[in-house]
Amino acid sequence: MHYPACTVREEGPEKGEESFQSLFLSAGLPMAFASIFVPNFILQAVVRAEPALREHALALIDGNPPLCSVVAINEKAAQSGIELGMTKMNAAQFASLEMRPRSRPQEKIAHAVLLDIGWSVSPRIEDTAQDAIVLDLSGLTHLFGAEKDIGAHLVQRSCECGLLSNVAIASNVDTALIAARGFKGITVIPLGQESKSLGDLPVGVLFPSAETAETLSRWGVRTCAAFAGLPVLQLSERLGQEGVRLHALARGATSRSFAIAEPGHFFEEEMELDDAVEELDPLSFLLGRLLDQLCVRLAARSLAAASLRVRFELQPAFENALDVRKEMFRRIDPPGVYERELRLSVPARDSKMLLKLLRLRLQSNPPGAPIHKIVLAAESARPRSTQGGLFLPSFPDPEKLELTIARIANVVGEGNVGSPSLVDTWRPGEFQMRRFLTPMESAEAASSDSGAIHPRRQRDNFKARASVRFFRPPVPATLELNAGCPTRVFFQGLRGEVLAASGPWRTSGDWWRDDPWQQDEWDLEIHFHSSSAARDPVAALRADCGLYRFYYDALRGSWFVRGIYD
Amino acid sequence: MSLKTAALRAHVASALATRVASPFEYRDRPAVETVPAGIHSVDFLTGGFPRGSLTEIYGPPCSGRTSLLISALASRTSASEVCALVDARDAFDPISAEAAGVKLKHLLWVRCRNVDQALRSTDLLIQGGGFGLIALDFGDTPAQVVRYVPLQVWFRFRRAVESTPTILVVLEQESNAKTCASLVLKLRMQAARWSRASGTAEEILPPHSPGCLLDGAQSHAEMIRSRAKREGNRLIRDEEIFMGAGGSGADFETEAMEIYSHALPGMHSSGGGPGKR
CATH class of the missing domain: 3.30.1490.100 (DNA polymerase, Y-family, little finger domain)
Known part of the structure; x- marks a missing residue:
C-alpha cells in the first residue's frame, strides 16, 4: 500500500525566540495536545475496507434512490471532473470512475480505529468528532521523544491502520483541532505562536454558522489572521457571543476542559x-x-x-428463494x-x-x-508474557498447540480432543472433556510441579496400578449364573468359564434424573475355551485367561462388559 | 602402519575433507537419554524409555500393557511434562489413570474411531512438538488391521521423533514397527491375584465367592529388542540391535485400584461401595 509522504510543518521560533520545549518548560506549562484529523473521512472509511480503491478515481454515492448523489470524491476523481453533489446518473458517465455507496458501518469502524490510534499513544483522549480526536500529551515526551516525533509516530500508526491523517500539536485543545483540520501532515505550534500559526487558514475552519459566515464574507474577512485582527468589543456588538468565541479560536486563545473518553476493549x-x-x-x-x-x-x-x-x-x-416465490403468502424469513x-x-x-x-x-x-x-x-x-526456566521441561508452543489441536479436532471431531477431567458423581465411567492447557497456562504450573516426583509415587513405582480399558459402548454379554454368581460368559463370539469372581458391587444413583442407573458390577477372571478362539481370528490373539469387569444393568435387565483389566 | 596405508588414509581424508572433518578419528557414540517408565523392574530391565525414539509395547489383552503405559504417563506428567494419548478405540479410563497418578491436566487425550484417525492425529502431534510422551494406543484394534499400516508410516514416525525429547510409545497386540522401534517389550499376564475375606480359610472358600476381592495381576515383560547398549553406568545408542534372549525379562505386579477413588474431596457416598476390589 502506498501512502503519500507526510510533511512536517513546524511553526518554529524566529530569531531571538525561545525554542518550543523551553517555552513550555519556562512557562511551567507542560501541557500539550495533539489532534488527529482524518480528511475526507467517509471516503477513507470505505477505502480502508477496500484498499485497492486507493489507486482509482472514487466517488461515494448516498441518498434515497433515485435521488442518489455524490457525497465524497478523492483527488483522482476531482481531477477527472467529478464534483460533489452530482447525481449518480451524471457520475456514471465517467468510464474510469469507481462508485461505492456510503457505508455508515465502515465509518463507525474507522472511528473506532481512530480512537485505537489515539489510545496507542496516550491513555487520555477526547472523542471530539467522527473524524477527529484530541490526545493529551502530558509526560509523553519521555516515552516518544519530542512532539514532532510523537506526531510522526501518530501519522505512521494511522497509515498502518489504513487511514491517512493530519496531526497537529499545540498548547490548547481547540488550536490543535483547527490546525489539524487546516494543515496537511504534521504541524507543531509552539506556545505563544498560535495566532500567527493559524493566521493563514480560512475562517471556514472555525466552523462559523451560515449567517456569520455570510457576514464575514460581506466584510471581506477571509482568513483567521484578518478575523483575529478585528476588535473584540465591536465584534461582540455585531456578531454576539458567537463572534467572541470565534475570535478567541482564531487567536488560539481558548481554554476549555478536556473530556476524556473511556477506553473500549x-x-x-x-x-x-x-x-x-x-x-x-x-x-x-x-x-x-x-x-x-x-x-x-x-x-x-x-x-x-x-x-x-x-x-x-x-x-x-x-x-428456498424458489419456494418463496411459489408460496405467495409465505412469510419471507x-x-x-x-x-x-x-x-x-x-x-x-x-x-x-x-x-x-x-x-x-x-x-x-x-x-x-x-x-x-x-x-x-x-x-x-493482555498478551501472554511468560518466561520459561532453564531447568523446566519444554512445553508445546501455545500458539502452535492451539493450531495442532484445531487440526486434530478437524480429524476426530470437536469434542473428541482435550483434557479429561473427573466429575463429581458416582456414575461409573463418567468424565468431562475440557480444553487442554499447557502447564505454563494453567494456574498451578510452576512451583508445585517443579519436576520432583512425589515420594508416594516413588514408593508406588514398584507396584503399578491395574488400569482398565473401557469398551465404549459397553459390549452386550450373556452370563450363566449359579446361586447368583456368574459361572459362564458369552460375548463377542467368545465363550469362557469363570475362574474367580468378585461382586456384586451394587451401585445406583441419579434416580431424580431422566437417566438413572442401577448396576451390579462384577470382576471376573475368565478362562476362554480354545475352540472359540480357533473360530475367531481376532480371538486367537487373546490370552487364555483375562480379567474383565461385567455389570448387570438392573434397569435394562441385561448384562454388559464394561472393560478389561490390562 | 605401513607407508602405503598411511598414504591411502591421507588420500581418503583429503577426498572427504569437505564433507567429514576427521573420518578416521574416534567419535564417542551418543548417550541415550532415558526416562523411567515408573515400574522398577521394567526400568531395571530396559534402562527406561528412550527419548527421541519409538518404543513398542505389545501383548495380548490383560497382559499389563495399559498399566505400563499409564505408569509411564504418570511418571512423565508428574515431572510436569505434557503428554498426549492417541486412543484408537476410545478405551482410556480417566478414573483408573488418575488413581495411577496421571495428572489429567497435563494429558491431551485424542479419542479416535479408527486407525486412520489415530495415525493422522499422531503425525500432527509429533509435528507440533513439545510433548514429553506421545502414546499411540492400538491395544483394542484388531491385529490384522494394524498389520496393514504401511511400514513407511513407522519410519516416518521414527524420523519425526528423532532429535526431539519426545518418547513415542505404541501399544499393540503384536509387534508391527519392526526395526523402527528402538525398544520392543512383549508383555503377558502370569496370574491374577485374589485375596480372600479376612479370617476365612482360603481352601474352603468357593472360587467365586462374594467374599473374595481382586488384588491385581502379575505380568511378565520381555525385552525383545533394544538399540541401547549398557556401557558402564550409561546407555549408548548402538547400531547393532540387541535381541532379547532367555532371562531378559522382568516380572511386575499391578494392584487393583480402590473403588471410587475418583471421589472428589468432600463428596458423600450415596451409593456406597466396598473399600477395595
Missing part, C-alpha cells in the same frame, strides 16, 4: 459483499484481510485476541445468520495463525449458504 471489523461468497478459499482471503486489520488495531493497543467471534449473514439458498466463537487458550494477535484456526473451524462446520456479509469481532486481553 471490543474490536470489530465487518465487510459487506456485492457478490455472495460460497467457497472457503475466497472467504479465507476476505477473512485474512479483516484479521490483518483487527490484529493491527490490537497491536496498536498492545492487546491480543482472547476469542474471535465470526458472524456471517447468509443469503437464502436458491431453492430474515436472512440466515451463521455464528461461531473461537476461544483461544492463549491470547494471540498473529493474523496468519488466527486465519488458520478460523479456516479449520469453518472446514469442520461450514456455513450452509452463500455469505454476503462478514462480521469479525475480537475480545481483547
Whole structure:
C-alpha cells in the first residue's frame, strides 16, 4: 500500500525566540495536545475496507434512490471532473470512475480505529468528532521523544491502520483541532505562536454558522489572521457571543476542559459483499484481510485476541428463494445468520495463525449458504508474557498447540480432543472433556510441579496400578449364573468359564434424573475355551485367561462388559 | 602402519575433507537419554524409555500393557511434562489413570474411531512438538488391521521423533514397527491375584465367592529388542540391535485400584461401595 509522504510543518521560533520545549518548560506549562484529523473521512472509511480503491478515481454515492448523489470524491476523481453533489446518473458517465455507496458501518469502524490510534499513544483522549480526536500529551515526551516525533509516530500508526491523517500539536485543545483540520501532515505550534500559526487558514475552519459566515464574507474577512485582527468589543456588538468565541479560536486563545473518553476493549471489523461468497478459499482471503486489520488495531493497543467471534449473514439458498416465490403468502424469513466463537487458550494477535484456526473451524462446520456479509469481532486481553526456566521441561508452543489441536479436532471431531477431567458423581465411567492447557497456562504450573516426583509415587513405582480399558459402548454379554454368581460368559463370539469372581458391587444413583442407573458390577477372571478362539481370528490373539469387569444393568435387565483389566 | 596405508588414509581424508572433518578419528557414540517408565523392574530391565525414539509395547489383552503405559504417563506428567494419548478405540479410563497418578491436566487425550484417525492425529502431534510422551494406543484394534499400516508410516514416525525429547510409545497386540522401534517389550499376564475375606480359610472358600476381592495381576515383560547398549553406568545408542534372549525379562505386579477413588474431596457416598476390589 502506498501512502503519500507526510510533511512536517513546524511553526518554529524566529530569531531571538525561545525554542518550543523551553517555552513550555519556562512557562511551567507542560501541557500539550495533539489532534488527529482524518480528511475526507467517509471516503477513507470505505477505502480502508477496500484498499485497492486507493489507486482509482472514487466517488461515494448516498441518498434515497433515485435521488442518489455524490457525497465524497478523492483527488483522482476531482481531477477527472467529478464534483460533489452530482447525481449518480451524471457520475456514471465517467468510464474510469469507481462508485461505492456510503457505508455508515465502515465509518463507525474507522472511528473506532481512530480512537485505537489515539489510545496507542496516550491513555487520555477526547472523542471530539467522527473524524477527529484530541490526545493529551502530558509526560509523553519521555516515552516518544519530542512532539514532532510523537506526531510522526501518530501519522505512521494511522497509515498502518489504513487511514491517512493530519496531526497537529499545540498548547490548547481547540488550536490543535483547527490546525489539524487546516494543515496537511504534521504541524507543531509552539506556545505563544498560535495566532500567527493559524493566521493563514480560512475562517471556514472555525466552523462559523451560515449567517456569520455570510457576514464575514460581506466584510471581506477571509482568513483567521484578518478575523483575529478585528476588535473584540465591536465584534461582540455585531456578531454576539458567537463572534467572541470565534475570535478567541482564531487567536488560539481558548481554554476549555478536556473530556476524556473511556477506553473500549471490543474490536470489530465487518465487510459487506456485492457478490455472495460460497467457497472457503475466497472467504479465507476476505477473512485474512479483516484479521490483518483487527490484529493491527490490537497491536496498536498492545492487546491480543482472547476469542474471535465470526458472524456471517447468509443469503437464502436458491431453492428456498424458489419456494418463496411459489408460496405467495409465505412469510419471507430474515436472512440466515451463521455464528461461531473461537476461544483461544492463549491470547494471540498473529493474523496468519488466527486465519488458520478460523479456516479449520469453518472446514469442520461450514456455513450452509452463500455469505454476503462478514462480521469479525475480537475480545481483547493482555498478551501472554511468560518466561520459561532453564531447568523446566519444554512445553508445546501455545500458539502452535492451539493450531495442532484445531487440526486434530478437524480429524476426530470437536469434542473428541482435550483434557479429561473427573466429575463429581458416582456414575461409573463418567468424565468431562475440557480444553487442554499447557502447564505454563494453567494456574498451578510452576512451583508445585517443579519436576520432583512425589515420594508416594516413588514408593508406588514398584507396584503399578491395574488400569482398565473401557469398551465404549459397553459390549452386550450373556452370563450363566449359579446361586447368583456368574459361572459362564458369552460375548463377542467368545465363550469362557469363570475362574474367580468378585461382586456384586451394587451401585445406583441419579434416580431424580431422566437417566438413572442401577448396576451390579462384577470382576471376573475368565478362562476362554480354545475352540472359540480357533473360530475367531481376532480371538486367537487373546490370552487364555483375562480379567474383565461385567455389570448387570438392573434397569435394562441385561448384562454388559464394561472393560478389561490390562 | 605401513607407508602405503598411511598414504591411502591421507588420500581418503583429503577426498572427504569437505564433507567429514576427521573420518578416521574416534567419535564417542551418543548417550541415550532415558526416562523411567515408573515400574522398577521394567526400568531395571530396559534402562527406561528412550527419548527421541519409538518404543513398542505389545501383548495380548490383560497382559499389563495399559498399566505400563499409564505408569509411564504418570511418571512423565508428574515431572510436569505434557503428554498426549492417541486412543484408537476410545478405551482410556480417566478414573483408573488418575488413581495411577496421571495428572489429567497435563494429558491431551485424542479419542479416535479408527486407525486412520489415530495415525493422522499422531503425525500432527509429533509435528507440533513439545510433548514429553506421545502414546499411540492400538491395544483394542484388531491385529490384522494394524498389520496393514504401511511400514513407511513407522519410519516416518521414527524420523519425526528423532532429535526431539519426545518418547513415542505404541501399544499393540503384536509387534508391527519392526526395526523402527528402538525398544520392543512383549508383555503377558502370569496370574491374577485374589485375596480372600479376612479370617476365612482360603481352601474352603468357593472360587467365586462374594467374599473374595481382586488384588491385581502379575505380568511378565520381555525385552525383545533394544538399540541401547549398557556401557558402564550409561546407555549408548548402538547400531547393532540387541535381541532379547532367555532371562531378559522382568516380572511386575499391578494392584487393583480402590473403588471410587475418583471421589472428589468432600463428596458423600450415596451409593456406597466396598473399600477395595
